Amino acid sequence: MQPNMLLIGLGVLLILGGVVLMTGQTLRRGRLSDVTRPRASTTNATLEPQGRAGTLGLKAHWPGLGLIALGALLLLALAAF
DSSP states (O other): OOHHHHHHHHHHHHHHHHHHHHHHHHHHTOOSSOSSOOOTTOSOOOSSOSSOGGGGSTTTTHHHHHHHHHHHHHHHHHHTO
16 A cells, blocks of 8 residues: 555544544533523523533634644645645
């Protein structure tokens, strides 16, 4: 097997690992909306969840994004050759 093919496979694994890591972090945190249901008499009847707004931010997912970026850089570097 050629060394370039091994590096391409490593880049793909880094990207997939980053996606799986970010997905796992989100799933481990639980529901995206509050568990408590608002009363029917409240006037603020929107579809937006009341809490848990920070679970999908960059701060929470920087390791997964780093793996994705590293894999993408590796694939782009190999494409230049």
